[in-house]
Amino acid sequence: DQQVKQNSPSLSVQEGRISILNCDYTNSMFDYFLWYKKYPAEGPTFLISISSIKDKNEDGRFTVFLNKSAKHLSLHIVPSQPGDSAVYFCAASAFGVGNNRLAFGKGNQVVVIP
């Protein structure tokens, strides 16, 4: 049973424009959410996270929005750069940051066109 869902498996966006990735979850116990980026032949790299007590977290070009009532989060990348071309995974955990048991979505392939 997929507890974290990422639809629209792939996304193409022009360099300089905004990339928006969406993620839905079903487990109401999830209280910590993360986005990871993965290049081919490398492990996932942590990008940004958000706790359930917040609805927005921003780090440079990356912003994550959380809508707890809708069990939905999104990642905004602006402006998009060619180096952002990668697979992006949404992940979630229960019982806070110290818990390493992450549930991942299937990932979104992002291609940024120069």
Added chain:
Amino acid sequence: ETGVTQSPTHLIKTRGQQVTLRCSSQSGHNTVSWYQQALGQGPQFIFQYYREEENGRGNFPPRFSGLQFPNYSSELNVNALELDDSALYLCASSVKDGGSAPLHFGNGTRLTVT
């Protein structure tokens, strides 16, 4: 600071055989987790080790087992390999109850079972 390293990078085994994958944690990290990423899927939690003991397990059969050593390095052992065990196996380390520190992943071991 040394990151998470995994060995080997690639491995081919025959159905029914046994395999051992190895992981060295990032320095200063005391917790190691293992994930399985099948083709086209997100990583799935196998188990976590803390202080040399299993500290959480996902929905994987007992033929998946692990060890954590005093230097926090770890092994993943899989017995009686099945074709469906073909996947990328990711090791991740972190500091338990370490505040906002997320998981740091290695580049994985690609296991092919024929």
